[in-house]
Amino acid sequence: MEQPTRIDLLELDIDLRLTDLWREAADVTEWNLDVVSAFMRASYGKGYCDALTEESPGMLCQEHGYDVPDRHPGLREAARRDAA
Numbered sequence: 765m766e767q768p769t770r771i772d773l774l775e776l777d778i779d780l781r782l783t784d785l786w787r788e789a790a791d792v793t794e795w796n797l798d799v800v801s802a803f804m805r806a807s808y809g810k811g812y813c814d815a816l817t818e819e820s821p822g823m824l825c826q827e828h829g830y831d832v833p834d835r836h837p838g839l840r841e842a843a844r845r846d847a848a
Contacts, residue, residue: 769829770828770829773828774824774828774830774841776810777824777827777828781810781811781814782807782810785803785806785810788803789803
């Protein structure tokens with residue numbers, strides 16, 4: 765049997781985090797732009813909340829062997845100004 769790739773494992777991890785949304789998607793009988801848009805927003809929101817509650821920033825990337833992207837330089841500067 766072929767070993768799963770890093771992307772396969774990342775996709776599985778994300779799918780597990782979206783289990784509730786997948787369950788709801790299975791019940792949708794009529795897909796249209798409004799329904800797809802609602803699921804896209806819900807997925808984005810779920811990912812955002814998950815990122816905020818990780819034990820350490822970038823943990824999902826690290827666990828799957830990906831580099832943790834740097835924060836946007838403008839955000840770092842704004843955070844420094846707010847902290848001062």
